[in-house]
Amino acid sequence: MLKRIREQLQRQDRRKIIENFFSLSFLQVANYILPLITLPYLVRVLGPEKFGLTAFAQAFMLYFIFLTDFGFNLSATREISIHREDNKRVSEIFISVFIIKALLFLVSLLIILFLIFFVNKFIEEQLFFFLSFLVVIGWILFPQWFFQGIEKMKFIAIVNFISKLIFTVTVFIFIREVNDYIILPVLNFVGVFVSGIISLIIVFKTYKIILKLPPFDIVKKQFKSGLQIFISNVAMNLYTTSNSVILGFLTSNTIVGYYSAAERIFKAFQFLGIPLYQAIFPHFSKLISENREKAINQFNILFKYAMLITSIVSMAIFFSSPIIIKIFLGNDYSSSILIFSILSLGLTISLGNYTLGIHGLINFGYEKTFSKIVLIFGIAHILILVIAISLFGYLSVPITWIFTELMIFISIFYYLKRTKIIRFNFSQ
Secondary structure, X not given: OHHHHHHHOOHHHHHHHHHHHHHHHHHHHHHHHHHHHHHHHHHHHHHHHHHHHHHHHHHHHHXXXXXXXXXXXXXXXXXXXXXXXXXXXXXXXHHHHHHHHHHHHHXXXXXXXXXXXXXXXXXXXXHHHXXXXXXXXXXXXXXXXXXXXXXXXXXXXXXXXXXXXXXXXXXXXXXXXXXXXXXXHHHHHHHHHHHHHHHHHXXXXXXXXOOOOOOHHHHHHHHHHHHHHHHHHHHHHHOOOHHHHHHHHHOOHHHHHHHHHHHHHHHHHHOOOHHHHHHHHHHXXXXXXXXXXXXXXXXXXXXXXXXXXXXXXXXXXXXXHHHHHHHHHOHHHOOHHHHHHHHHOOHHHHHHHHHHHHHXXXXXXXXXXXXXXXXXXXXXXXHHHHHHHHHHOOOHHHHHHHHHHHHHHHHHHHHHHHOOOXXXXXXX
């Protein structure tokens, strides 16, 4: 397998991808593995109810993070990758993205202020939800899209790892009893904020970004470029992050705690493969513009082996579910075992969708198709989920999620087959 992949890549491109893969893996360790260190501690100290509240708040704040990201982690990454040799153009893209992010932050701020003053669920914990909102500032400042675009993830990965390490250590220092849940969003904000500030210093000192207001047409172009991907991200959010949010509105914080604890462990496994996909994304973006046929061949190899490997991992996780949950969550979270087991069965399909959607549809120029597919099934997921929870309880959440992922998978696979981008045969 490795031999065939090596034959498809030029030596210089291979070095870049490998370097970025390890850098992004380091980043994912910070984002998903380090939190697993604090998870066993937090679920025991806070208990299912308060842990469920914090999980609901974090899931809800992801709406604002998605809004302010606005698809730039893909659209701006692609633009930076294509124009990386043109400092003026890169500077215009960089400043344009931050102007749009700042405007979207103001919209987000107005929304959260309305919620904490006029919606009962938020009024009950006004300070907690406002403090949870601060993390959005940190994410705006963190230009991961820029470093992905120029394929220089090493420094930003280290910076992010240090900030997450600080968060991990401070959790054990400051979170000592259930009432300390109010401190948790502050610790989270500080970690992301530090990461953002340091990364911006690196950008301006190393890459000589020109601080000049870009023409309105450039800003408008970046907005339009990110819009389709933003719609896709919102649609994806409908059947991923919204699970905890809907549970929070329809059930109790305790049930949210059971579900979110299982989901966080699952996501740590789910995102193990993402660094490779992210490292390859700018390589594909550039290769498609230079040699579309070669890019299609590489895409087929990536998808074929991604499906094979994740299928094996999925089965291993499924049969190990009781042990994994007991180790990470303890005896008080036995209700999380079945949730985690069901989620593990969707690992292959979910990562397959990432490959098909991001590298297949978006990178080959079918953003609108991807948006339509995900939006249709995302809306359907919400409608089905609300009914399913009311009739069958919280276990319908992971089952509905897998069904949605499967429908999206079939739809995208069929479209890529029809456009002759999918060409492989599993028997080869």
